[in-house]
Amino acid sequence: xxxxxxxxxxxxxxxxxxxxxxxxxxxxxxxxxxxxxxxxxxxxxxxxxxxxxxxxxxxxxxxxxxxxxxxxxxxxxxxxxxxxxxxxxxxxxxxxxxxxxxxxxxxxxxxxxxxxxxxxxxxxxxxxxxxxxxxxxxxxxxxxxxxxxxxxxxxxxxxxxxxxxxxxxxxxxxxxxxxxxxxxxxxxxxxxxxxxxxxxxxxxxxxxxxxxxxxxxxxxxxxxxxxxxxxxxxxxxxxxxxxxxxxxxxxxxxxxxxxxxxxxxxxxxxxxxxxxxxxxxxxxxxxxxxxxxxxxxxxxxxxxxxxxxxxxxxxxxxxxxxxxxxxxxxxxxxxxxxxxxxxxxxxxxxxxxxxxxxxxxxxxxxxxxxxxxxxxxxxxxxxxxxxxxx
Ligand SMILES: [Cu+2]
Numbered sequence: 001x002x003x004x005x006x007x008x009x010x011x012x013x014x015x016x017x018x019x020x021x022x023x024x025x026x027x028x029x030x031x032x033x034x035x036x037x038x039x040x041x042x043x044x045x046x047x048x049x050x051x052x053x054x055x056x057x058x059x060x061x062x063x064x065x066x067x068x069x070x071x072x073x074x075x076x077x078x079x080x081x082x083x084x085x086x087x088x089x090x091x092x093x094x095x096x097x098x099x100x101x102x103x104x105x106x107x108x109x110x111x112x113x114x115x116x117x118x119x120x121x122x123x124x125x126x127x128x129x130x131x132x133x134x135x136x137x138x139x140x141x142x143x144x145x146x147x148x149x150x151x152x153x154x155x156x157x158x159x160x161x162x163x164x165x166x167x168x169x170x171x172x173x174x175x176x177x178x179x180x181x182x183x184x185x186x187x188x189x190x191x192x193x194x195x196x197x198x199x200x201x202x203x204x205x206x207x208x209x210x211x212x213x214x215x216x217x218x219x220x221x222x223x224x225x226x227x228x229x230x231x232x233x234x235x236x237x238x239x240x241x242x243x244x245x246x247x248x249x250x251x252x253x254x255x256x257x258x259x260x261x262x263x264x265x266x267x268x269x270x271x272x273x274x275x276x277x278x279x280x281x282x283x284x285x286x287x288x289x290x291x292x293x294x295x296x297x298x299x300x301x302x303x304x305x306x307x308x309x310x311x312x313x314x315x316x317x318x319x320x321x322x323x324x325x326x327x328x329x330x331x332x333x334x335x336x337x338x339x340x341x342x343x344x345x346x347x348x349x350x351x352x353x354x355x356x357x358x359x360x361x362x363x364x365x366x367x368x369x370x371x372x373x374x375x376x377x378x379x380x381x382x383x384x385x386x387x388x389x390x
Contacts, residue, residue, distance in 0.1 A: 174213050
């Protein structure tokens with residue numbers, strides 16, 4: 001009998017231990033809320049830890065009292081009903097005041113923390129204008145004249161101020177390791193003579209790394225498919241990235257003196273070495289893709305590419321899209337195959353997406369953009385062209 005109970009206890013304890021061990025085997029959490037890398041993140045994390053310990057103290061006190069009561073007042077053989085009591089002034093006062101003190105102890109640092117993380121940085125901050133759209137993120141560096149989408153490069157060790165605004169409905173910018181969720185609201189009305197009211201988020205990143213995030217305010221069908229990647233790098237790497245994004249990718253535009261042009265222009269001063277080099281380095285599929293992108297379909301209505309004639313602002317800026325790690329706001333790994341898949345049938349990847357596919361149109365703000373009707377040859381070429389822009 002004793003043995004049976006003991007065995008059961010050991011078995012249960014073993015299962016619990018196994019569960020605890022398995023739960024510790026997870027991968028590194030990419031959207032961890034308890035591994036902050038910014039000053040902002042540390043403020044909320046410290047608060048969290050502080051509250052955790054308050055609750056632990058409460059837990060221990062309550063359990064200790066319960067254990068004491070269970071043992072001290074347990075039913076004993078031959079014992080009648082215990083003496084009945086009604087209220088105890090001292091106890092009543094104590095258990096009203098104690099929680100009040102704990103609440104105050106939590107409220108004061110919380111309010112301090114709220115003000116602390118809202119305060120703009122003292123020095124010059126790097127400003128990034130973040131625009132949430134259904135279902136992707138636009139990142140614009142106004143002082144550097146750089147625009148990109150979904151993957152935000154930021155330097156470590158320097159104050160950063162994100163200016164948040166929505167292009168349509170309410171979104172929420174949330175990269176847990178950087179800090180708490182912050183609403184991304186549309187600017188509906190600007191009072192005369194005043195600046196539009198926008199939410200800001202200020203922080204300094206302390207560690208290099210790639211930090212994942214996502215939209216945290218339900219915004220429509222593909223809300224859960226609206227990812228963010230923040231790439232925190234050294235100041236030098238960041239400056240190099242900016243410079244790259246400010247100049248056109250080598251394959252963005254057609255080479256100026258291609259062999260074909262030389263032939264057409266009657267070979268006026270044909271620079272043979274140049275022509276040969278171009279002929280050797282330019283992948284015909286890339287050249288074909290460029291032709292499709294600019295002449296045979298509607299991509300340029302919605303997409304821009306730095307240094308080219310593509311001016312569109314409805315969709316993500318595709319500058320050096322080949323060097324981004326994902327497409328579709330974190331949905332697919334960025335490979336030529338996946339680019340082709342996306343261009344042919346974006347809705348299969350992301351339901352509700354506002355981009356036309358080969359076989360269906362898209363509607364954006366009441367305007368219909370027809371199906372692209374692209375065939376597989378054109379799609380392969382487009383994918384090669386986009387991938388080539390690194
Ligand atoms: Cu959303």
